Amino acid sequence: MSEPMEKIRVENLNFYYGDKPALEGISVPIQERQITALIGPSGCGKSTFLRCLNRMNDTIRGTRVEGHVLLDGVDIYARGTNVVDLRKRVGMVFQRPNPFPQTILDNVSFGPRMLGLAKNRKDVADIVEESLRGAALWDEVKDILKKDALSLSLGQQQRLCIARAIAVKPEVILMDEPCSALDPIATLQIEELMQSLRKDYTIVIVTHNMQQAARASNYTGFFWMGKLVEFAPTEAIFTRPSQRLTEEYVTGRAG
Numbered sequence: 001m002s003e004p005m006e007k008i009r010v011e012n013l014n015f016y017y018g019d020k021p022a023l024e025g026i027s028v029p030i031q032e033r034q035i036t037a038l039i040g041p042s043g044c045g046k047s048t049f050l051r052c053l054n055r056m057n058d059t060i061r062g063t064r065v066e067g068h069v070l071l072d073g074v075d076i077y078a079r080g081t082n083v084v085d086l087r088k089r090v091g092m093v094f095q096r097p098n099p100f101p102q103t104i105l106d107n108v109s110f111g112p113r114m115l116g117l118a119k120n121r122k123d124v125a126d127i128v129e130e131s132l133r134g135a136a137l138w139d140e141v142k143d144i145l146k147k148d149a150l151s152l153s154l155g156q157q158q159r160l161c162i163a164r165a166i167a168v169k170p171e172v173i174l175m176d177e178p179c180s181a182l183d184p185i186a187t188l189q190i191e192e193l194m195q196s197l198r199k200d201y202t203i204v205i206v207t208h209n210m211q212q213a214a215r216a217s218n219y220t221g222f223f224w225m226g227k228l229v230e231f232a233p234t235e236a237i238f239t240r241p242s243q244r245l246t247e248e249y250v251t252g253r254a255g
């Protein structure tokens with residue numbers, strides 16, 4: 001097996017909300033076509049970090065970034081970066097499923113249409129089917145594509161949001177606690193889906209669920225008060241962490 005490549009390299013990242021530092025000195029590699037899980041107690045900076053990877057924090061006033069985030073070796077914070085193109089390459093799935101209040105079809109076809117990836121009806125139909133299949137939702141919705149997306153179950157809505165994310169053919173998918181609003185069965189469906197998506201995409205997932213991180217990811221980063229305490233292959237984090245704090249957290253004695 002060949003060594004995985006680095007898709008993203010974060011170097012000495014500091015992040016501030018006003019004067020308040022939220023991330024300090026974060027350096028971490030994100031391997032291509034692997035699942036990287038981010039864990040740590042509430043408020044430690046996981047979502048802030050995730051949003052640094054596609055510059056979603058830019059939309060929050062009074063924030064400041066220092067350091068570098070290299071995507072395929074190119075700094076996404078460099079002057080002249082096209083942020084729309086960046087967010088196409090690095091897509092995001094949120095904690096609460098947030099489909100547009102439109103049809104299932106429109107939810108998936110909106111991005112490709114906007115970005116000119118689909119030129120005619122046939123292209124649209126193809127991308128919609130491919131994306132819904134990719135998100136393991138096609139069989140459940142193929143006969144109701146014109147129905148309101150909000151009529152789906154929460155688990156289906158989250159898979160629809162994943163279909164919407166992959167419809168624009170991103171390279172990286174960021175997921176911020178994508179299962180926290182879902183029941184255990186829908187959660188397992190999303191975890192299975194992540195395993196199949198890993199063949200084509202680099203995935204970074206924030207989770208509060210230790211079992212999920214242990215089961216579903218290849219690498220795990222443990223954050224604590226804005227710092228990355230430890231980053232290692234998932235198995236090492238859960239069986240032989242090098243830091244005492246990591247051990248206390250993953251065994252439930254800290255946090």
Ligand SMILES: Nc1ncnc2c1ncn2[C@@H]1O[C@H](COP(=O)(O)OP(=O)(O)OP(=O)(O)O)[C@@H](O)[C@H]1O
Nearest residue numbers: 017022040041042043044045046047048049060208
């Ligand atoms: N929009 C914001 N404005 C000001 N401070 C913020 C903002 N968002 C987050 N923070 C602060 O930054 C720190 C990190 O927050 P963040 O949401 O990244 O943590 P988290 O690890 O994702 O927590 P949780 O597990 O609860 O989602 C916290 O102290 C939080 O209060």
Ligand SMILES: [Mg+2]
Nearest residue numbers: 046047048176
């Ligand atoms: Mg968060």
